[in-house]
Amino acid sequence: MSNLQKKTDVILIGAGIMSATLGSLLKELAPEWDIKVFEKLSKPGEESSNEWNNAGTGHAALCELNYTSEKEDGSIDISKAISINEQFQVSRQFWSYLVNSNLIRNPENFIRPIPHMSLVHGEDNVAFLKKRFKALSSIPLFQGMEYSDSPEKLKKWVPLIMEGRTSNEPIAATKIDSGTDVNFGALTRMLFDHLKSNDVEIHYNQSVEDIKRSSDGCWDVKVINLVTGQVEHHRSKFVFIGGGGGSLPLLQKTGIPESKHIGGFPVSGLFMVCNNPEVVAQHHAKVYGKAKVGAPPMSVPHLDTRYIDNKKSLLFGPFAGFSPKFLKTGSNLDLIGSVKPNNVLTMLAAGAKEMSLTKYLIQQVMLTKEQRLEELREFIPNAKAEDWDLVVAGQRVQVIKDTAAGKGTLQFGTEVITSADGSVAALLGASPGASTAVNVMLEIINKSFKEQMLVWEPKIKEMIPSYGVSLMENPDLLHKVHTSTARTLGLSEREPVFS
Template sequence: MSDKQTKTDVILIGAGIMSATLGSLLKELAPQWEIKVFEKLSDAGEESSNEWNNAGTGHSALCELNYTPEKSDGSIDIRKAVKINEQFQLSKQFWSYLVNSQMIHDPQDFIRQIPHMSFVEGEKNVAFLKKRFEALANNPLFQGMEFSDDPEKLKEWVPLIMEGRTLNEPIAATKIDSGTDVNFGALTRILFDHLKRRGVEINYKHYVKDIKRNSDGLWEVKMHNMDSGTIEHHTAKFIFIGAGGGSLPLLQKTGIPESKHIGGFPVSGLFMVCKNPEVVEQHHAKVYGKAKVGAPPMSVPHLDTRFINNEKTLLFGPFAGFSPKFLKTGSNMDLIGSVKPNNVITMLAAGVKEMKLTKYLIQQVMLSNEQRMEELREFIPSAKSEDWNIVTAGQRVQVIKDTEAGKGTLQFGTEVVNAADGSIAALLGASPGASTAVHVMLEVLEKCFPQHVKEWEPKIKEMIPSYGVSLVENPDLFQDIHATTDNTLGLVDHRKTDMLQEA
């Protein structure tokens, strides 16, 4: 029975970090606009944004080797690394604004400084890492990066990784202390608490059944209220779909031309977790390795110090898997249901082109616990099975679309798909995702509200001082912003602070 109909300015579908960020931006830029949020689950940040469902790395290309590919002439291309670093700086600036405005009370609840490191073995990989270091070291965004191929120095940096290691081949690492560990689940909940205080109506346990455009130009969302069992109809001038892996099926429901010829390939993940204090205290960094030959970028192995619920833990992974679900809480029919007449050729083309990925996923699914431990021991030679447990991470849906590279190209990254008139937008894709949420949501504002951007620009620059400016081309501005945001966000090495206080 349909017994509820409402009209509003903005509807945000999905209570994850993207909707939280867009809602927070809009409340500053257009406080008079009415915003409603609808989420299928019973709380905010329970799917992709949840702290157990992602790596918690503040992705800024400090350690992720796949952002700095080696070109055919042997040189290192740092353009993507610079781009991602600049995007993360936007997030830090906005979070700092929220702290200074007392909308976030304690930044340590969601962000901490953790060294970011790259770690490689083998003559070829060591040569690559050294060239990468030389390409980045003089760039203002990467100042402070150190390189070492001295095993004694590496024992100081990563004692747990070096303990019991047989040095049969060259070994090297880079280290930069300004990296971060970010609890995106906690940040999401903090932002939604703030939005609720600002009068935003947040509706949990509401499942979207359909999205259509009415003759008056407004978008109507047909909702199933899971508590009452009733059907609700909500209309809005603008809709943002930020439902993680669930965004693609919802985008397809809109029927907009921009939703055609796009598919999605779901990839699940596992992490190994250690909570043994004796082991945990021996490691204090996020250490990224190099993906194995033929493995996709999302498979880069890393050993991470994490702070979850103020408890220090270690995570290692990810181990990829396959599930036809588009969300961890989704349906086994998600993948099949996403195949439409307009994207079936695109999907089939991707299947043919991505045989290596298929083979890799099959191999990963077949791994035993002991085989996973063997991969962990490539990082921690002394690792003991009894210290490590498996947790299932979130589902990620990689975008498949037709590009200049051909039909059915698998996309690694995030992208905004919006109607030509800007009345509806959806976010698709995965990493670096949450780290660049502010950049992505500014893109949504520019694409969907071009008529307002000019009047909003002074406020945007108040919140995000480097908006519209290249930080790499303005190193003095970067140094000023970097120092200010780090101070506001309390980004100091808490381990060193604790040691000083004890002394």
């Protein structure tokens, strides 16, 4: 075993959509910088970014009901929906820049237009959806959204869902045609091909075992070649930890104060997939329902049209499972190994507060195929067992941290942890995740490279014309960027009409 030491400008850990995005941004802003990527698997985009490990929804809050909560006075809080939509517009702009610059090609291989719908049952839920529609539809970001509680209209929108439905329970839906299906696995692979052609060193089958700060302020990253067993030490002033569920253990190894009092709880996912062409042909939308009372936000059921390897299929789920692994390819010791003296009380507090989540996971793990099929039949009354198979999706590690709401609070979104000096950053958490990758990575760049931002800002605005501007407050700019990105990315067919 040798012990080599090499220095570089930027180290990216993990070859997923986050590292691919950050690397692509930095290559445009500082093309002369040396960037190295370390990935323990043999290919990019094999964990959370892989197309079979996520729902492939371009999260823009068009259909996800958990992004619009009902306040005590009965009004709808749309602030989170606005924020997520604006962040997705940032991603669209950067992807369009890459396509227009011929840095990536054939956008139809990673993004397609798909209507996004919300579907609910019962008087209370229908009333909620109607209020949500009224709150969102007048806003430029959500223009083009339609609402209907007419069964006849819904039969035209979602014939597969309405066929065979015998209940007299009230039903309603919203639909907006500007939604997207995004193959984040394909996009990740495209971006890494682009980075490789621009002299970024991408090292596969390389496991990062330790991260320590050196006396000169640089970070010493210990890497083991999983094929040869060779050990190398790489040094850099900046390290990004984008290892999906594996980010938390690596963040803890840095020892930065910001890594304290943070834990993680792994949740695995399962989807039912339909490959019967006759059934698949009857549905063309991503349809999100509402989580059942007592169920966590990540359990929102949805029936999705997906395009993977140019083949159309339907996915329904997610069904939750439990594994102590932080990654699909991780270790059964991941969860227990993440419990440290500085976060044990945080973890215990979360365990005491989240008994309902524990109960939910136990119930999900115990479901039989027939019970899962019954849940599917709430969406597709005539669903047949022989048309549907079960696929295991990715592992997600839900962040647990101390907040103003109390000790050991479970977080259901995307979390960025950055050291005070900006020299190391890690991405934790789950949805909306990949959909907002560009905005999240720009936030990291802003915190970690403050000295360069004055020089870089014109280039950032060239790549993302809305950078630093609220699209919510600038409908003319929104119209311009939405129209141009739709044209570039091949989404123009269902372009909404802006007033």
